[in-house]
Amino acid sequence: MTRNVDVPASHGARAASAAGGPSADRGSREAGPGAVRDTNGPRPFQEDGGANMGEPTFWSHDDGCETLHHTDMDDAIRDHLDSMLSPGCDTLATLPETITVYGFTRNVIGKNEPALDPGMVVERIFEDLDEEYGDPDGRDDSPAPQILAAAEALCAAVREHYRVWTCERTCEERINVAEWVRENEPEWLQP
16 A cells, blocks of 8 residues: 655655664565565665665665655556556556665664764754844853753653654666566456
8 A cells, every 4th residue: 555655755865773673684675565586685785785674664666766655666666667558558568677675764763863863952952042032251160960861851752752854765676577467467368
C-alpha cells in the first residue's frame, strides 16, 4: 500500500550512527511480495560504510529523487512501469527488460549531535538570556545541577520523539519486468 508522504531524500550526508537499527546484513533479506530480483539479490549501497542498515522505509525507481512517496517496493515498480504505458500498447514490447528500484532508509541522529548536547543547549539558552538580562561584564557562575539535569532530560526526550525525515539510499534491486508484470499486473498483458 502506498502512503503519500513527502520525504526529502539526502544522498550525500551520512548519519553518524546506526544505533537502534536492524542488522546490517541485508544480503539475506527477502524481497517483498511480488518482487522478482536478479540472482545476485539486493545490493546494499555503502559508498562510505553507510549509516542506515535497516530495512528500507521508502522505495523509488529514481536513485536521485528529491521526494519519496512509496512505502512498498511493488507500488514503486507499478507506478514507474504504468507511467511508460499508453492505452492499447503492447506492454512487454513497450517496457524495458529490467528496471532497478532503490530502497531508502531514514537517517539516524548521531550520538554526538551537537544540537542535542545538554551543555550546548544550556549554553545557548544562557547566551540568549544574557543578551537581555545578563551582567554586561560577563557570567562567572556555572549552571545549577538542576538546569543541567533538565537539559539532559529534554535532549533525551527530543532524541526519542523527533521524527527524522531525511533518508539515504541503502539498497537497490534489479527487477525482471516481464516476470513482475506476469505476477503482479497480468491484466496489463490482455489485448
